[in-house]
Amino acid sequence: MSAIDNLPPLRNVIATHGLSARKALGQNFLLDLNLTAKIARRAGDLSECDVLEIGPGPGGLTRGLLAEGARRVLAIEKDERCMPALAEIGAAYPGQLQVINGDALEVDPLSHLTPPIRVAANLPYNVGTELLVRWLTPAEWPPFWESLTLMFQREVAERIIAAPGSKAYGRLALLAQWRADAKIVMHLPPEAFSPPPKVHSAVVHLTALPEPRYPADAAILSRIVAAAFNQRRKMLRGSLKGQAPDIEDRLISAGIKPTERAEQVSLEQFCALARTFDA
Numbered sequence: 001m002s003a004i005d006n007l008p009p010l011r012n013v014i015a016t017h018g019l020s021a022r023k024a025l026g027q028n029f030l031l032d033l034n035l036t037a038k039i040a041r042r043a044g045d046l047s048e049c050d051v052l053e054i055g056p057g058p059g060g061l062t063r064g065l066l067a068e069g070a071r072r073v074l075a076i077e078k079d080e081r082c083m084p085a086l087a088e089i090g091a092a093y094p095g096q097l098q099v100i101n102g103d104a105l106e107v108d109p110l111s112h113l114t115p116p117i118r119v120a121a122n123l124p125y126n127v128g129t130e131l132l133v134r135w136l137t138p139a140e141w142p143p144f145w146e147s148l149t150l151m152f153q154r155e156v157a158e159r160i161i162a163a164p165g166s167k168a169y170g171r172l173a174l175l176a177q178w179r180a181d182a183k184i185v186m187h188l189p190p191e192a193f194s195p196p197p198k199v200h201s202a203v204v205h206l207t208a209l210p211e212p213r214y215p216a217d218a219a220i221l222s223r224i225v226a227a228a229f230n231q232r233r234k235m236l237r238g239s240l241k242g243q244a245p246d247i248e249d250r251l252i253s254a255g256i257k258p259t260e261r262a263e264q265v266s267l268e269q270f271c272a273l274a275r276t277f278d279a
């Protein structure tokens with residue numbers, strides 16, 4: 001019998017520890033361990049990896065990650081009420097689970113992790129997007145993580161994998177696809193969660209590329225993309241006017257028509273435009 005079989009069902013864990021879902025913490029729990037094991041498998045081979053899990057809650061995904069063979073899991077959870085439930089999982093997997101009771105936006109987990117590191121999380125959507133942007137924009141590349149397997153509201157997942165010409169295409173797609181491979185690996189209906197959220201969800205798996213897909217300075221690219229999509233309905237010669245007096249020439253030399261709008265421009269073209277600003 002594996003260690004997971006000795007732990008009580010998640011519904012009992014929630015009842016025993018009084019973990020009524022709190023809206024303010026974005027608590028929509030996954031209670032089906034077959035489903036959490038499936039999500040854990042989407043994170044790849046974990047046997048040689050430390051896994052950083054954000055927002056374990058009562059520990060459904062944590063149990064999935066450990067049952068699927070993660071070498072170690074470091075879990076950061078803001079809700080103190082979840083600590084006893086997570087301690088029970090730690091007891092079933094001695095030495096393999098460390099839990100930090102804190103806010104993932106403030107705790108720096110790196111000193112507690114040994115590479116290779118993969119990240120897995122079912123997080124409140126606002127926290128998830130903020131952490132994703134941080135994980136995609138470190139000062140140095142490659143980043144500390146090999147892959148990110150993250151649950152998002154379906155619309156956000158679609159923004160991450162969007163292609164030029166679609167409504168969902170924007171800063172998040174460009175940030176993600178410049179230095180990572182990003183794909184949606186699972187769709188989940190509201191009923192998969194307890195309580196069910198109002199929206200559909202999807203799991204996105206991102207794998208860090210060893211180098212950016214096209215050369216560009218990260219700060220310049222980020223500035224141009226932000227300016228271009230801040231006024232996404234405008235022609236680029238207008239939205240990027242403040243970037244340089246000769247912006248039309250720069251756009252043309254990057255292979256972009258000055259009359260085009262941001263959502264028609266590919267990642268490769270944005271990188272070419274960023275390079276015209278290189279010193």
Ligand code: SAM
Pocket residue numbers: 025026027028029030031054055056057058059060061076077078079102103104105121122123124127
């Ligand atoms: N992973 C669990 C699951 O799949 O059942 C719980 C998912 S629930 C959507 C989000 C979890 O993130 C909750 O347990 C919540 O308390 C926690 N959380 C919310 N904000 C957080 C933050 N800033 N840092 C760490 N955990 C947070």
